[in-house]
Amino acid sequence: MVDFKFPAWRQRLVRSLHVNRSQAQSKYFQVASVSKDGLPKNRTMVFRGFVLESLNLVSVTDIRSDKVSDWQLNTPKKFEICWYFSGSREQYRIAGHVSLVSNEILKDARNEHANRESVVFSETYLRQQWTNLSRGAQEQFFGPSPRAPFDIKADDDKNYDSDGLAGIKDINSLNPDGLRGGNAASQATQTKVTNSESQINNSEKSSNAESAFDISDHFCVVIFTPLSVDYLNLKGSPQLRCLSDIENDWVELVVNA
Numbered sequence: 701m702v703d704f705k706f707p708a709w710r711q712r713l714v715r716s717l718h719v720n721r722s723q724a725q726s727k728y729f730q731v732a733s734v735s736k737d738g739l740p741k742n743r744t745m746v747f748r749g750f751v752l753e754s755l756n757l758v759s760v761t762d763i764r765s766d767k768v769s770d771w772q773l774n775t776p777k778k779f780e781i782c783w784y785f786s787g788s789r790e791q792y793r794i795a796g797h798v799s800l801v802s803n804e805i806l807k808d809a810r811n812e813h814a815n816r817e818s819v820v821f822s823e824t825y826l827r828q829q830w831t832n833l834s835r836g837a838q839e840q841f842f843g844p845s846p847r848a849p850f851d852i853k854a855d856d857d858k859n860y861d862s863d864g865l866a867g868i869k870d871i872n873s874l875n876p877d878g879l880r881g882g883n884a885a886s887q888a889t890q891t892k893v894t895n896s897e898s899q900i901n902n903s904e905k906s907s908n909a910e911s912a913f914d915i916s917d918h919f920c921v922v923i924f925t926p927l928s929v930d931y932l933n934l935k936g937s938p939q940l941r942c943l944s945d946i947e948n949d950w951v952e953l954v955v956n957a
């Protein structure tokens with residue numbers, strides 16, 4: 701059934717997630733930012749659903765990471781997501797601006813007497829995303845800073861095996877949710893995107909994540925607000941390419957691929 705509430709690209713994206721749900725990589729997209737020296741930077745992130753009843757996409761990250769510095773230094777905080785679904789041979793390039801939510805950012809907002817309703821919403825949202833993480837993934841946010849030189853002493857309680865991987869017996873248990881989080885985390889995120897609407901759903905959180913830790917000050921929710929979408933479908937001849945943007949009320953323009 702077509703949901704006229706949302707633009708065509710979002711309805712397509714929900715369908716792509718559903719059609720490609722058996723492929724774990726369907727929930728990963730590449731996200732580009734612009735660094736302070738004007739250079740493009742991109743990295744893979746996990747899609748964690750839409751903000752309920754909206755066009756906004758959600759990921760989480762460590763506030764100490766370079767991407768957060770890029771976004772904090774630049775106004776507006778621009779992004780481009782590139783997302784390829786190999787099963788259905790579709791690509792989405794989604795551009796727009798980023799909002800960040802963390803303990804510290806919320807503290808500043810409260811001090812600046814920002815809109816109370818939006819602060820309360822953000823607090824609830826931060827907690828919800830935190831509890832959706834497995835215990836292993838939560839633990840990572842209390843670890844050493846990303847990009848700092850690796851300190852084996854600080855990590856020596858983690859039982860290194862011959863591959864030098866902390867506590868990991870099976871390389872397949874590595875997951876992007878928390879590189880040492882193991883299968884529980886991976887299954888938890890997988891479940892989230894098999895849901896056709898991919899909405900963030902409390903009931904799907906990992907069972908061992910509940911109240912494991914208070915929200916780390918390093919934990920950061922990244923909300924991507926799309927302003928334009930470039931959709932390409934490689935199936936069929938000719939291939940289909942549709943451009944749309946918020947300024948034109950998301951009315952699609954079909955162009956040559």
Ligand SMILES: Cc1cc2nc3c(=O)[nH]c(=O)nc-3n(C[C@H](O)[C@H](O)[C@H](O)COP(=O)(O)O)c2cc1C
Nearest residue numbers: 728743744745746759760761762765766767768876
């Ligand atoms: C499959 C996969 C999924 C990933 N998911 C995330 C994620 O959701 N959030 C995140 O911060 N980093 C994620 N990473 C790690 C990033 O790609 C990147 O290496 C890290 O965040 C540091 O990026 P930065 O220095 O540009 O901030 C993922 C990596 C892979 C390979």
